[in-house]
Amino acid sequence: xxxxxxxxxxxxxxxxxxxxxxxxxxxxxxxxxxxxxxxxxxxxxxxxxxxxxxxxxxxxxxxxxxxxxxxxxxxxxxxxxxxxxxxxxxxxxxxxxxxxxxxxxxxxxxxxxxxxxxxxxxxxxxxxxxxxxxxxxxxxxxxxxxxxxxxxxxxxxxxxxxxxxxxxxxxxxxxxxxxxxxxxxxxxxxxxxxxxxxxxxxxxxxxxxxxxxxxxxxxxxxxxxxxxxxxxxxxxxxxxxxxxxxxxxxxxxxxxxxxxxxxxxxxxxxxxxxx
Amino acid sequence: xxxxxxxxxxxxxxxxxxxxxxxxxxxxxxxxxxxxxxxxxxxxxxxxxxxxxxxxxxxxxxxxxxxxxxxxxxxxxxxxxxxxxxxxxxxxxxxxxxxxxxxxxxxxxxxxxxxxxxxxxxxxxxxxxxxxxxxxxxxxxxxxxxxxxxxxxxxxxxxxxxxxxxxxxxxxxxxxxxxxxxxxxxxxxxxxxxxxxxxxxxxxxxxxxxxxxxxxxxxxxxxxxxxxxxxxxxxxxxxxxxxxxxxxxxxxxxxxxxxxxxxxxxxxxxxxxxxxxxxxxxxxxxxxxxxxxxxxxxxxxxxxxxxxxxxxxxxxxxxxxxxxxxxxxxxxxxxxxxxxxxx
Amino acid sequence: xxxxxxxxxxxxxxxxxxxxxxxxxxxxxxxxxxxxxxxxxxxxxxxxxxxxxxxxxxxxxxxxxxxxxxxxxxxxxxxxxxxxxxxxxxxxxxxxxxxxxxxxxxxxxxxxxxxxxxxxxxxxxxxxxxxxxxxxxxxxxxxxxxxxxxxxxxxxxxxxxxxxxxxxxxxxxxxxxxxxxxxxxxxxxxxxxxxxxxxxxxxxxxxxxxxxxxxxxxxxxxxxxxxxxxxxxxxxxxxxxxxxxxxxxxxxxxxxxxxxxxxxxxxxxxxxxxxxxxxxxxxxxxxxxxxxxxxxxxxxxxxxxxxxxxxxxxxxxxxxxxxxxxxxxxxxxxxxxxx
Numbered sequence: 001x002x003x004x005x006x007x008x009x010x011x012x013x014x015x016x017x018x019x020x021x022x023x024x025x026x027x028x029x030x031x032x033x034x035x036x037x038x039x040x041x042x043x044x045x046x047x048x049x050x051x052x053x054x055x056x057x058x059x060x061x062x063x064x065x066x067x068x069x070x071x072x073x074x075x076x077x078x079x080x081x082x083x084x085x086x087x088x089x090x091x092x093x094x095x096x097x098x099x100x101x102x103x104x105x106x107x108x109x110x111x112x113x114x115x116x117x118x119x120x121x122x123x124x125x126x127x128x129x130x131x132x133x134x135x136x137x138x139x140x141x142x143x144x145x146x147x148x149x150x151x152x153x154x155x156x157x158x159x160x161x162x163x164x165x166x167x168x169x170x171x172x173x174x175x176x177x178x179x180x181x182x183x184x185x186x187x188x189x190x191x192x193x194x195x196x197x198x199x200x201x202x203x204x205x206x207x208x209x210x211x212x213x214x215x216x217x218x219x220x221x222x223x224x225x226x227x228x229x230x231x232x233x234x235x236x237x238x239x240x241x242x243x244x245x246x247x248x249x250x251x252x253x254x255x256x257x258x259x260x261x262x263x264x265x266x267x268x269x270x271x272x273x274x275x
Numbered sequence: 276x277x278x279x280x281x282x283x284x285x286x287x288x289x290x291x292x293x294x295x296x297x298x299x300x301x302x303x304x305x306x307x308x309x310x311x312x313x314x315x316x317x318x319x320x321x322x323x324x325x326x327x328x329x330x331x332x333x334x335x336x337x338x339x340x341x342x343x344x345x346x347x348x349x350x351x352x353x354x355x356x357x358x359x360x361x362x363x364x365x366x367x368x369x370x371x372x373x374x375x376x377x378x379x380x381x382x383x384x385x386x387x388x389x390x391x392x393x394x395x396x397x398x399x400x401x402x403x404x405x406x407x408x409x410x411x412x413x414x415x416x417x418x419x420x421x422x423x424x425x426x427x428x429x430x431x432x433x434x435x436x437x438x439x440x441x442x443x444x445x446x447x448x449x450x451x452x453x454x455x456x457x458x459x460x461x462x463x464x465x466x467x468x469x470x471x472x473x474x475x476x477x478x479x480x481x482x483x484x485x486x487x488x489x490x491x492x493x494x495x496x497x498x499x500x501x502x503x504x505x506x507x508x509x510x511x512x513x514x515x516x517x518x519x520x521x522x523x524x525x526x527x528x529x530x531x532x533x534x535x536x537x538x539x540x541x542x543x544x545x546x547x548x549x550x551x552x553x554x555x556x557x558x559x560x561x562x563x564x565x566x567x568x569x570x571x572x573x574x575x576x577x578x579x580x581x582x583x584x585x586x587x588x589x590x591x592x593x594x595x596x597x598x599x600x601x602x603x604x605x606x607x608x609x610x611x612x613x614x615x616x617x618x
Numbered sequence: 619x620x621x622x623x624x625x626x627x628x629x630x631x632x633x634x635x636x637x638x639x640x641x642x643x644x645x646x647x648x649x650x651x652x653x654x655x656x657x658x659x660x661x662x663x664x665x666x667x668x669x670x671x672x673x674x675x676x677x678x679x680x681x682x683x684x685x686x687x688x689x690x691x692x693x694x695x696x697x698x699x700x701x702x703x704x705x706x707x708x709x710x711x712x713x714x715x716x717x718x719x720x721x722x723x724x725x726x727x728x729x730x731x732x733x734x735x736x737x738x739x740x741x742x743x744x745x746x747x748x749x750x751x752x753x754x755x756x757x758x759x760x761x762x763x764x765x766x767x768x769x770x771x772x773x774x775x776x777x778x779x780x781x782x783x784x785x786x787x788x789x790x791x792x793x794x795x796x797x798x799x800x801x802x803x804x805x806x807x808x809x810x811x812x813x814x815x816x817x818x819x820x821x822x823x824x825x826x827x828x829x830x831x832x833x834x835x836x837x838x839x840x841x842x843x844x845x846x847x848x849x850x851x852x853x854x855x856x857x858x859x860x861x862x863x864x865x866x867x868x869x870x871x872x873x874x875x876x877x878x879x880x881x882x883x884x885x886x887x888x889x890x891x892x893x894x895x896x897x898x899x900x901x902x903x904x905x906x907x908x909x910x911x912x913x914x915x916x917x918x919x920x921x922x923x924x925x926x927x928x929x930x931x932x933x934x935x936x937x938x939x940x941x942x943x944x945x946x947x948x949x950x951x952x953x954x955x956x957x
Contacts, residue, residue: 157398158400158402160359161462164389179403180403483871483872486887490888493885514880515877553879570760572806
């Protein structure tokens with residue numbers, strides 16, 4: 001079977017469960033049951049319980065929420081900011097371009113986690129800081145991508161044609177250039193979403209994301225590491241969830257990129273029939 | 276009419292005084308300089324002069340051909356005339372007004388009057404838009420009509436170019452090169468421009484498709500009284516459509532005159548060489564000797580001193596290296612820039 | 619006979635079915651002569667050129683039948699290894715865009731040297747260099763010493779094409795196949811390059827197959843020409859005979875559709891309609907739908923066979939070749955388009 005379908009299914013299932021968490025989860029994620037701590041998988045608790053007797057499955061389901069929230073908002077912020085900066089840079093060039101790109105280069109030079117941590121240090125820990133941290137990590141790549149798209153498209157004849165028909169700069173940017181750059185940008189959005197899942201988990205793992213007792217995947221992995229010997233599921237299950245989601249998102253991103261680069265070629269491909 | 280940049284603003288008589296031809300579009304000593312770094316490591320930037328002091332006038336109902344080989348600056352000149360580039364010096368005028376010092380509003384009006392069709396049929400149409408959207412975009416930009424009237428206008432335009440209504444809802448990728456060029460023309464006619472600039476419109480097309488397209492151009496010119504600025508490297512294409520022809524070499528106009536005159540009695544050696552090199556030569560006129568130029572076209576970043584053609588010209592003499600020839604009228608309506616013209 | 623092509627067919631497998639690019643093409647080439655292959659896009663001339671060079675991309679393309687006899691061997695039957703021996707030593711190639719066929723990161727002198735070395739591994743370095751410089755001189759490259767160490771992008775289009783010619787003739791092949799060699803060049807440069815090609819040919823007695831879409835160009839280049847349409851030969855013969863007295867309606871229409879320096883103000887004749895889909899193998903004449911001569915006559919339902927016609931030695935695949943005249947006035951009307 002085409003792995004794309006599996007990936008799409010997983011991504012949608014994830015989003016759905018995150019949205020409908022309270023109705024899907026079998027238990028209250030923060031309800032403790034100290035008489036049944038660190039249980040392995042059983043009929044009562046499909047994935048077992050953690051060190052406070054809380055149902056791991058329910059915590060994973062609820063833990064999808066901060067992940068979903070952080071990735072979506074981070075992608076939204078990084079996307080709108082990054083793409084706008086890239087468009088300005090690519091279309092107008094000159095000083096603006098030089099300035100913007102130097103800043104982007106600077107951000108890109110810092111490893112993602114370090115950069116995220118830097119933002120957290122400035123903003124203080126918490127779920128909203130995590131969002132901004134991931135957004136900041138994501139902006140430069142969007143900027144670079146949209147800039148290169150704009151650069152390659154702005155001298156194409158159909159853009160010049162619109163310009164020669166009297167189109168204003170705004171119109172050119174938003175109605176002509178942006179839609180034609182959409183493909184790789186959408187793929188990048190998904191790639192960033194996958195990165196966001198990872199970063200959010202990492203930040204939560206370090207205790208800088210969602211504070212307890214609200215569940216988040218990274219935090220669960222972190223908490224579970226003390227019990228790896230006799231209750232490996234505690235760390236393992238949320239870890240697997242993280243991995244599967246990131247993998248699925250990457251597969252989707254890859255496909256989108258492939259699809260759009262194929263489209264690109266068809267613009268220059270000449271059909272064989274005459275007239 | 277063409278004149279060198281140092282002559283005064285006088286018409287060179289084209290011998291056709293029947294009516295006062297209104298000059299629509301004109302260029303006055305237009306120069307376009309592009310800065311280019313010599314190499315990755317050099318700090319200094321040399322400049323390439325793509326268009327070197329060109330002046331012309333285009334009158335209503337007239338078709339002016341611009342011929343030359345690659346690097347002569349004709350495409351750049353076309354884009355400058357369409358208002359897509361701002362020349363580094365010189366003025367382009369529409370109805371006597373400088374287009375680059377127009378207000379935003381007035382500039383938009385300019386674009387209504389002057390439209391351009393490009394060479395590459397596969398890059399001239401927005402791949403994501405339907406044909407309807409592409410053709411009506413100029414109308415929407417200038418807020419002409421409503422959806423319904425715009426669609427009707429699109430249908431009329433398609434008919435003018437010989438395409439069917441059902442084309443409207445499809446995407447560019449469904450069409451061949453020849454059809455796309457027609458769509459490009461349909462779009463450029465949407466605003467009923469007075470001037471149509473065509474930048475190598477048929478170079479990418481097969482001969483049989485080219486024929487249809489050229490017939491279309493001639494028909495449109497007669498019916499709609501549109502003026503053409505037709506750019507091509509193909510002499511035969513230009514000679515079919517144009518009333519007057521200007522020959523360019525390395526950014527300058529080297530010869531200009533009526534089409535028949537240029538191709539039967541060229542006065543500039545480059546023109547003669549171009550004609551001789553064209554596979555489809557003048558045909559029956561025997562005695563046109565085979566001219567093979569020596570050497571390669573010069574580097575626009577490093578043009579020869581004096582006459583830029585002298586490095587390949589069989590007549591080159593001392594004067595050619597020291598003095599740049601100006602456009603001088605030779606015969607009635609025909610001018611060339613050469614110290615030793617063929618007369 | 620230097621080369622005899624017999625019934626050559628090239629098919630491309632696509633997801634919409636087999637695409638018949640070349641359908642049973644046959645011709646002969648004498649030593650030292652130039653054969654022009656003319657056709658528009660979709661005529662199959664490129665696929666034919668590739669088949670002759672043995673570079674049909676497989677998959678999706680393949681030689682579906684026929685033979686290419688060259689110096690006694692059938693090139694179609696040769697293995698890739700054997701074909702490599704032939705290429706560059708017995709048959710030279712010149713392509714349309716030298717920017718694409720020359721290695722951009724290697725100096726041109728070395729590229730020519732490589733070609734020589736590939737077929738003579740014993741040769742000494744100094745000897746190779748001497749030969750390359752001699753070649754550069756024979757292709758009229760100015761300052762061969764300097765050119766030797768230039769990269770392709772440092773040269774002009776005309777110069778690059780000359781380098782390609784040098785590579786093609788480096789090992790004195792008996793045949794050079796040139797695929798649209800001057801299409802990407804300026805007209806004056808084209809004239810120069812063609813002069814060079816002719817000079818080389820006359821000096822070394824090399825035969826040439828010259829592929830182009832430009833009918834008029836053939837007059838100065840080819841001794842005989844082949845006109846292709848929809849994968850088949852529709853007319854062939856001596857160049858001037860075919861161009862002055864065409865005996866196939868497609869040739870005539872093509873000649874009438876080309877603008878000349880004297881066609882000012884006149885409407886060009888147009889070939890209405892478009893190429894038939896190469897996915898179909900229809901029964902009748904493939905040109906019928908666009909033919910001004912057919913007039914729906916029943917004979918056109920049967921595919922015409924290439925047959926000798928007239929006294930000039932031309933052959934044409936048309937039932938009504940005798941009625942073809944380049945001065946015919948009732949060609950297709952202009953403007954109507956079948957979208």
